[in-house]
Amino acid sequence: MSDRGLDAFIVPRADAHQGEYVADADARLRWLTGFTGSAGFAIATTRTAGLFVDGRYKVQARAQVDPAQFSVLDWPATKPSDWLREALPQGGTVGFDPWLHTRKEIKAMRSGLEGSGIALLATDQNPLDAAWTDRPAPAIGAARLHPDDLAGETAMEKRDRIAADLREAGQKSALLTLPDSISWLLNIRGSDLPRNPVVQSFAILGDDGHVALFADPAKFDDALRGHLGNAVTIEPPEQLITALDNAAGPMRLDPATAPEAAFLRLELSGISIASGSDPVILPKARKNAAELAGMRDAHRRDAVAMADLLAWLDAHGPDGLTEIDIVEKLENFRRDQGILDISFDTISGVGPNAALPHYRVTRDSNRPLVEGEILLVDSGGQYIDGTTDITRTLAIGRARPDAIGPNTAVLRGMIALSRVRFPTGVTGAHLDALARQFLWAEGLDFDHGTGHGVGAALCVHEGPARISRASDVALQEGMILSNEPGYYREGAFGIRIENLVAIQPAEAEDGREMLGFETLTLCPIDRRLIDPAALSPDDIAWLDAYHARVATEIGPLVSGDTTAWLMRETRPLGRD
Template sequence: MSFQSFDDPAGCSDHPARLAGLRARLAADGLDGFIVPRADAHQGEYVAPSDARLAWLTGFTGSAGFAVVAPDRAGVFIDGRYRVQVKAQVDLAHFTPVPWPETRPSDWLRDALPEGGRVGFDPWLHTRQEIETLEKALADSGIGLIATDHNPLDAVWTDRPAPPVGRARAHDDAFAGETAADKRARLAAELRKEGQAATLLTLPDSISWLLNIRGSDVPRNPVVQSFAVLSDDGHVALFADPAKFDDALRAHLGNEVAILHPEGLTPALLDLEGPVRIDPASAPEAAFRLLESANTQIARATDPAILPKARKNAAELDGMRAAHLRDGAAMVRLLAWLDAQDPAGLTEIDVVEKLEALRREAGITDISFDTICGAGPNGAIVHYRVTRATNRRLTAGEVLLIDSGGQYRDGTTDITRTVPLGPPLPDAVAPYTAVLRGMIAISRARFPQGVAGAHLDALARQHLWSQGLDYDHGTGHGVGAALCVHEGPVRISRVSTLPLEAGMILSNEPGYYRENAFGIRIENLVAITPADAEPGRTMLGFETLTLCPIDRRLIDVAALSRDEIAWLDSYHARVRQALSPHLDSDTQAWLTHATKPLSS
């Protein structure tokens, strides 16, 4: 069983020729430009090889971004996480990295195209909200935004892989904590309450959660690529390749779930009676256009599964705790092994392969994302992915950042630890300590109901800010229960206004990155739980799920407050107590040393 590949998925020299081929096709179609998104029709972060259009065209493999192609330039729009990575992956003679969202695509297009220019887009690959925003920004430019009835990039991608047909399986009701029938009834009742006849579900994790199924269509994310229509009577039309479903799974789904070929989606949407609930933030523009062409009444509203999925029930929380216990033991075994090695005898790939082997022994079905294992300057690439071309030998005196996770039948994990290789690097001590203090601040936070991630984000950054430092990613993302490791809509981010609720699971991962030097990130997963409060007030806090020591060698203990030391000592005592019974004697001894109280 092999999980992570170390080949560069976009590693070739054909990208300029591909760009030229696309431009020729655009000219033949009467288009002056074209938008190439990272997303597929389901707006997933991870895409199947058949949908990796951005990587195929440009070479950029990050999980967010897009390209805009014009006759004389091609921009690759990336946020702060990818500004180092993109320069290493794209041919800078043909593709120009564009800082986004600082530079809006509408402003770039105004500069790149003449008045009257025509910019094409595939309406299946963009949401209604995205297209409305761009149309509004281009309203007085004279530039036309044209929905194509075919994707011109696909026309020149002659060896495009076939769509995935991964095996689907039932997700045990004991792990789900609620039957699929009860979930369908619960969401159908909401539709009836809102006067909606049906809803179109386009997010595979929403559909997989609703039907208690899991799949293998997309690497790292155990979802079934599909669309679904849920009616107000609880019946579901599931549009997915029937070959994915065996007889046992069909029996699990029951007679109220009809499995239909994906080609049936378009006629089904044209035949739907409204009002049809559809989410402009996640559903394809094409779906809106089909409903509008049939004069079907549309109810714009959020995906009705997205918040129920984010609020984990007791069984899901128990499964996540159990998964983190096994995963923590694997991580401790990795860190103990790493400490016993001569760094010069190892590469980044060696560490990744060792960790995957330990997680296999712990029972993973897959890793939850491609492991980020960056030594020295590679650690400064926020979403670095080691390949055979970039593989770096470990060096004493450097810092190693390991961000990884596993998919288990009962839960999903995501953990980052930063460790010194040999003697601690003096320049890393102050930022590491600031990152740790920010992580502890989130862990200890207590807040009233109604508070959003934007209200908490500064807690994680305050000690970095005091040193004139920061990081260009959010502090935390939602995490699924045996589902996608990045799950919307909840986040800890300065732009997230969604109120936090009990049962939601988030990452807590402040960091710091010094280009060409090192990267630092410390990450635990946390579950939102009720907290003590005065009568009449509801307060919330965090339960830390991740069980693994936080390296003490880069800490400036004198910079920590008494409460911060107490938190870390208490956390380490809990880690030691929980994991020791699952470790051999040598690893137990390592763990005892690694979790020695700072206060002693």
Template sequence: MDLDGFIVPRADAHQGEYVADADARLAWLTGFTGSAGFAIVTQDRAAVFTDGRYRVQVRQQVDPAQFAAVDWPATRPSAWLRDALPEGGRVGFDPWLHTRKEIETMERGLDGTGIGLIAVDQNPVDAVWPDRPAPPVGPARAHDDALAGETSAQKRARLADELRDAGQAAAFLSLPDSISWLLNIRGSDLPKNPVVQAFAVLSDDGHVALFSDPDKFDDRLRAHLGDQVAILHPEGLSAALLDLEGPVRIDPDTAPEAAFRLLERAGTDIARAPDPAILPKARKSDAELAGMRQAHLRDGLAMVRLLAWLDAQDHTALTEIDIVRKLESLRIEAGITDISFDTIMGAGPNGAIVHYRVTRSSNRRLGRDDMLLIDSGGQYIDGTTDITRTVALGQPSPDAVTAYTAVLRGMIAISRARFPKGVAGAHIDALARQFLWQSGFDYDHGTGHGVGAALCVHEGPVRISRASDTKLEAGMILSNEPGYYREGSFGIRIENLIAVIPAEAEPGREMLGFETLTLCPIDTRAIDRQALSRDEAGWLNAYHARVRDLLSPHLDRPAQDWLRKATQPIGGACSA
């Protein structure tokens, strides 16, 4: 290939947060294991691009003599390429690993530079990766219609009606969680995300052509899917796209560039529109909400047992890995099918690494006065959990108390928020940051992400973020997780999952609010109670009373005693 550079993304062809070992090209090439980022390599320069969540991690994992660490999106790839290739050049990319939107954005940034983006048929990383693992072929299973609240046939009919109303003959789906939701199936291709890796074409009559390894589907599952779902080998996808009659709905934000090119090559009419499953999946059914509540009850019991056990130990004799193992064993007892993401157990300075993952080399013994950040979750048959608690192990520093209280107040502000229908995550993100801003603090991640119901712990399109314009709707589930991170010292994050629910309003107006799903005490030992308002303390006390009432009957006496102490009411000094 006559190329002057090549782009290596973290993504696979499905654009998921987690990738199979066979698709971990960025980690193999650079050593960076974060869930978002990419590298660009030219003949004499190379860089790894990461956002604010990974600024510390990328410096720890990537050799600076080989790859520069670039702050993205402050520095766009097009700007970096302008500097790296001032005379122009040909930069290759794998069209299955980038969305149409990504390529169009980069092409606009390179306009007038003489730099061209060249789609390649064979990924050069694969050509030099000597022991690249085989793609996963994990068995798929049926997801109970009772847990979904709707049969696959009903979902397919509903989305097919939408296609017909829009004058579209079919929709191309590339997101495994959309496909798994639509067909009421779950899989084991990826750790921690119970999805089936697949592509699908949904026709306007409700039939689905499912492109996934047939070995994943046993006879029982095939019967569950029914005769309107055809299971086809992935090698047939390109030919099928070339044969489609349009208009074909395809999402430029999520579908691979290669799929667009195949449709364009065939002359098929293209309807650029969001994945038709993405919003219906985000609006949880009553059955899904009920399942999520039950999953959070069991998960809360595991968390309380962990925190009670931790307080009974000489924590200076423990390491981060000790606590990870204890928590994961308690979740297994609670009935998880898997954890929902790699457990983050950051003591002291490790807590300042937003997506820290403990290894044998980084494993830290807990300090006497450490702040311990625990971010973890479980996949249950009926729901997905994600919770963060920051624990003051000894005497927290004044700076830690100030930051912890500001983070807690922001989390409470989101929890108590009431807002009119039509508001998006961007409109309420500042509620979580306001108290940090007053101290000149902030955090470099969104305040909340969407969460699937027994699906992916990070689910689009809804977020609480300055970048999110998706309107919040009843049934959506999000995380509520403001934080603060002081590199080399401590990290603080407090996270609950919340569901959007209708709220009381004057006649003629529709309002929404949040129901907190997570059930676990919030550590009160690092709170500056003089900075907490009476209303904020009232919310915390009511939340703790609910946690205590729901969890206590399922705990043994020592854990009950710990929970009673951990949820004792506190006072607030401020009037506002």
């Protein structure tokens, strides 16, 4: 930093693609701080350093980082610009790697620092990379074809459709920086990253439908090149800079997802920029009939794996089992159902570990299952035809009495969101309170969004829609979201109940266009943690109907001891 004239430097968790998962070669924040969460950033000055994390990670961050080196800061309550004003009271220069930050992010930082005398400087070289002498090599995983019958549309049809949107907007090209957008557009999948089956790449889509794909050519065999055809050229990643220097403008860039470096390069070359959302992101989020059918099929197979796990756990009991045993057993059951990979690192937390919303078990943190404690299992699978994500909260033996009330409030919120009908134009921000209302009535809440978008045989976290107070994207038919309210009592237990839901047209009495949710996830909800007296008649009707559907659809697919367990766990609530 000193050699580069910097008084501070920002280290984000992000890579150049702004993905949730980063390759080991891009895990700069983890290398610097020891923090392994999926969101956060650090700022280091020559005298002090801060790690900024949101409410999901505050306990985890304090456990993982050295407090003598890093102050763990509550973000966004603590704004980085405010922290820098205090850390650099006399002004100074703050460096950042322009490939690791979006224009929207840098614009907000500049605004926050206005009048402080502190300058933001995009560095040509990242000083952290110079210090990281044992940095791993970039991952190079083979790409594969995603069949057209599962995609529901050929890559050529997709390219032509998006190119027509560019022409209508008067734009000559678009820079695509999100690997899931590129993988969806070209009907390909990859293995560069664990959990997310994307091809790490950049792409330039022309208004004629031609795509210049910037990725390591070694990822593509002859068969895949034949699938892509002559309208898709594959060039090494280092050629992107030259392509940007010679791009046809106006070029569309998304300020919320594209790296600042791309904007700076185009501006330097005098190429017109059209700021706008990634043109693929919304069409990708609106699943077609084939994608929805694949997701339903994947969820049925995933439900068998979950039922096998829960039946086995009830029969085995807690003796001798640990959090890791649950992870390994569930992954084995999912392999029996044909997963290609898990869709994210399985969360298996008992007791106080379950109170960490994004807990990841390690050999050091691994806790045994104990009678009377709460086990939270949040997991999912990547199948050839779909992506799953499910959370169930389970009593180990007899239910812990002080968890029954919060669990019932969480369940009621999940049911309220499952049942809702809403007019077109409604965003996730409008619906978020429905899932929290029963917790709020008890003075309780949770510090994460209620739902995120989910890809079809793609990333388990997908934009642009979500159910959150911060969401401003209108919910549309075909989108798939999670429905996952929760409650976390630090040092005691954690609760979360999660189903995936697909947005479908809903009936309306006056002819108004209405939407509603189709529940995709099919797995019993632990009745030991439910207080039936606290449920409304509508709640009970929904839960009984849900369990009846689980029995009908999954019953014929399970066998042995799982069959008897499933029939018992899906009986009407009044028959306990």
